[in-house]
Amino acid sequence: MHCPFCKCTDTIVKDSRPTEDGAAIRRRRQCPECDARFTTFERVQMRELKVIKRDGTKEVFSYDKLHKSLSIALRKREISDETLDKLINSISRELEKTGESEFSTTVVGEYVMKALAQTDPVGYVRYASVYRDFSKPEDFNRFIEDELKHVLEQDKTPAK
Template identity: 45%
Template structure:
């Protein structure tokens, strides 16, 4: 580790502790050359997979775009912002834990549909109608029937 003051490469670790949040290791260091002290943090770096679109183009994962898609489907629906945040987080976790370096956009769409189905049936139908490019009324009716059959007896 280079010293941030004199850029000498010989530094010594004086103390190592786990951060208060428990998500990093804090190291107190001393430069052997200038004798100044500084702190470094060691954290896990997780990288989201690259999204491969239907046309073969690759793009960085964008949580804002994901949230925008969910919010568009949920427009004027009684779903709390915290529920949307939870859905975004679950989708991100599924993508991270997949271990894949690249993920087809269709897989992300399926994850969005699964979350919307849990959050709001109307939003699910809205999203599915665009995502699956319904060609006729019968396809739309099938989707409505699918979520209708999942109703709990009241």
Template identity: 55%
Template sequence: MRCPFCGSENTAVRDSRPAEDNTVVRRRRSCEDCGARFTTFERVQLREITVVKRDGKRTPFVREKLLRSVMIALRKRPFEPEQIDQLVSSIIRRLESSGESEVNSEDIGEYVMEALGELDPVAYVRYASVYRDFKDASAFAHFIETHALEKHIDESGEKE
């Protein structure tokens, strides 16, 4: 592992421990040359995923892009970084376990919407405002009204 501070490959693992419900290994490392300390995370990757964009372009799946978009939706909401990481990991596990090597960007967006809808209504609406690409305020208002009605209907189909 290369030191992010000086670029040296002379680094050592000082501590390892499981994280995120034992799906990740967190390693504390130090650089033997400059003395800097840093942390790395090791995750299982079941398969390489390619994202098929709306315009047909294919790009490699990048976890950090998904994490960044979820963090933006959850900005200033009462969630710890570990919770956000777990949410992103669960979405990735869902993608990897689908058995497909290519996934449409719309499917990823729907998985994020579903996860955020269960977690936080404000984050759900924030993400939807960008993901759904509403053409005007009335379309956005209609979405919010529809979403609010869905959340207030109990299992029997009756409005609360």
């Protein structure tokens, strides 16, 4: 593993442990050249997932891009890094379980919306405001009245 600070190729693993959900290995590393410490994650990848963008181009599904967009939606919310990692792992596992290897950005967005709705309603609305391109305050009201209310009511329905 290359050091992200000085690019040294010989980093030392100081600590390894599985993440809480067991979907990844967290490794704490140190660079012998610059003494910097950093964390890496090792995850199982069943197949290479690709995302088909609106313009038709394809790119490899990026855990980091998803992490960044969810971090923005959940900024200043009481969501731990571990919960965020679990959320992203759950989304990528759901995509892998479909058996498909290519997904439109719309499909990925719907999986994200479903996961966020179950995790944090405020983050769900924030993500939706960008994903659904809200342009006026009424868009928020309509979304909250229609979709968020429906999602929250489903959570209250007792399981059969």
